[in-house]
Amino acid sequence: MQTKVEADFTLDLRGESCPYPVIYTLETLEGMNKGDMLQVITDCPGSFRNVPEEAIAHGYKFAQDPVKNGQEYVFHIYA
Amino acid sequence: MKRIIQPVFQHYWNPYLVLLLAGILSALYFGLTSTVWAVTGEFTRLGGDLLMLFGVDISGWQYFDMVHLQGATWNRPDGWIVWGMFAGALIMVLLSNSFKIRLPQQKRRYVQGLIGGVIAGFGARLALGCNLAAFFTGVPQFSFHSWIFIVATGIGTFFGAKLTKTRWWKGKPSLIRGNAKPTQVKKRIIQPYIGTVIAIFYIGLIIYFFTSGQTLLGLGALFGLAFGILIERGQICFTSAFRDLFLIGRSVMAKAIIAGMAVSSILTVVVIWIYDLTPITQIATLSTFIGGTLFGLGIVMASGCETGMMYRLMEGQLLFLPVFAGNIIGATFLAYAWDHLGVYDVLVKGGSKINLLDTIGPIGAISVTLLMLGGLYALTVYGEKRYHCKLAIKRGMNIHAN
Numbered sequence: 288m289q290t291k292v293e294a295d296f297t298l299d300l301r302g303e304s305c306p307y308p309v310i311y312t313l314e315t316l317e318g319m320n321k322g323d324m325l326q327v328i329t330d331c332p333g334s335f336r337n338v339p340e341e342a343i344a345h346g347y348k349f350a351q352d353p354v355k356n357g358q359e360y361v362f363h364i365y366a
Numbered sequence: 367m368k369r370i371i372q373p374v375f376q377h378y379w380n381p382y383l384v385l386l387l388a389g390i391l392s393a394l395y396f397g398l399t400s401t402v403w404a405v406t407g408e409f410t411r412l413g414g415d416l417l418m419l420f421g422v423d424i425s426g427w428q429y430f431d432m433v434h435l436q437g438a439t440w441n442r443p444d445g446w447i448v449w450g451m452f453a454g455a456l457i458m459v460l461l462s463n464s465f466k467i468r469l470p471q472q473k474r475r476y477v478q479g480l481i482g483g484v485i486a487g488f489g490a491r492l493a494l495g496c497n498l499a500a501f502f503t504g505v506p507q508f509s510f511h512s513w514i515f516i517v518a519t520g521i522g523t524f525f526g527a528k529l530t531k532t533r534w535w536k537g538k539p540s541l542i543r544g545n546a547k548p549t550q551v552k553k554r555i556i557q558p559y560i561g562t563v564i565a566i567f568y569i570g571l572i573i574y575f576f577t578s579g580q581t582l583l584g585l586g587a588l589f590g591l592a593f594g595i596l597i598e599r600g601q602i603c604f605t606s607a608f609r610d611l612f613l614i615g616r617s618v619m620a621k622a623i624i625a626g627m628a629v630s631s632i633l634t635v636v637v638i639w640i641y642d643l644t645p646i647t648q649i650a651t652l653s654t655f656i657g658g659t660l661f662g663l664g665i666v667m668a669s670g671c672e673t674g675m676m677y678r679l680m681e682g683q684l685l686f687l688p689v690f691a692g693n694i695i696g697a698t699f700l701a702y703a704w705d706h707l708g709v710y711d712v713l714v715k716g717g718s719k720i721n722l723l724d725t726i727g728p729i730g731a732i733s734v735t736l737l738m739l740g741g742l743y744a745l746t747v748y749g750e751k752r753y754h755c756k757l758a759i760k761r762g763m764n765i766h767a768n
Contacts, residue, residue: 302471
């Protein structure tokens with residue numbers, strides 16, 4: 288499934304195991320300008336749940352629902 | 367059919383539900399076999415098997431006598447708990463079409479995994495159990511050593527979390543401008559078919575064990591399968607239970623594990639009372655504390671504990687191959703150090719086996735256990751609130767500065 292959303296930055300975390308997807312995502316969002324959009328591609332199954340939950344718990348908003356792409360997930364989050 | 371398949375295989379299960387089931391099953395397993403759900407004892411025996419394979423004479427090593435190194439792993443119920451967990455996790459990964467070879471982008475992860483695995487394996491066996499026998503199934507056995515282990519693991523994990531946050535440890539992710547293409551999805555789905563074949567073969571094996579009178583092996587294989595299914599479907603990570611609270615203020619896993627232990631404790635005391643069983647008690651002493659601290663540090667360094675490593679390896683996360691190897695190396699080295707390097711004399715000898723059932727009776731034991739778990743739950747909630755409170759202040763300061 289292809290996404291049509293245009294992201295300002297992409298964090299390619301394929302291969303990285305937990306907790307690094309969450310740490311990287313939160314740190315990257317923190318360093319970006321408010322309102323910019325970050326695309327996160329991840330394939331650690333643990334991160335399918337904890338990346339979106341923690342991004343929301345840390346006050347960030349999603350541009351759209353997470354996209355399942357085979358064995359990966361793609362997230363679009365506003366900084 | 368789709369309505370059943372979707373929630374079972376396309377979504378991970380609620381961790382509370384999974385840990386309640388695991389707690390119930392582990393109490394039942396104890397009732398049926400008088401042994402507990404544990405894995406690192408078998409890792410040590412695997413190390414002993416390997417040493418013998420390479421011609422090392424281990425006949426005088428006390429630790430191998432203590433963990434009853436006899437026969438091959440295929441003839442030990444504890445062995446089947448381990449292989450069953452691998453099988454259950456693999457079957458679930460394949461049925462949900464989520465297997466993929468996953469290679470870390472940061473090559474340093476392999477070294478971190480191996481070193482962390484060695485430290486965790488060594489620590490777990492020094493404390494006479496990992497996150498299962500000294501924690502999830504240790505507390506319901508009312509063995510006081512698991513109380514020490516919990517505190518020590520918390521301390522070890524705290525320092526592990528600090529280490530994880532340093533730049534040289536975590537490395538830098540690949541951040542690119544604009545969009546990147548996700549991987550092309552394969553049209554042909556074959557994983558569920560392979561998973562079904564393995565499941566049929568494995569269930570056949572369990573039936574063979576029972577029909578040929580090898581009941582204990584059958585129970586090990588059956589419960590191992592169930593535990594493997596549960597930890598994979600619930601993504602049960604004991605490492606994250608402690609670590610993520612320090613790292614990102616996440617508490618779901620810790621709370622679910624505490625709830626599971628509470629249920630398991632109540633059921634276990636009932637099982638012990640009805641069947642007049644002897645609870646499994648380990649020595650509580652300085653080695654429990656040092657072992658627990660090393661274990662906590664090691665699992666964070668390795669990104670996964672002895673059980674989390676198992677299902678992650680089955681998902682195709684190859685980082686966990688060095689972690690698994692490290693666990694066995696660490697556990698085997700402890701078996702060597704136990705008598706050859708004086709670990710027993712210095713750290714263990716002075717301790718004794720303390721069981722709360724013997725010291726304060728069944729009502730007292732279950733009461734203080736539930737109280738202790740309640741205290742842990744309250745601490746977890748406090749830790750989470752404190753983290754988010756600090757976060758809110760930090761965000762407020764940023765807004766003000768802008």
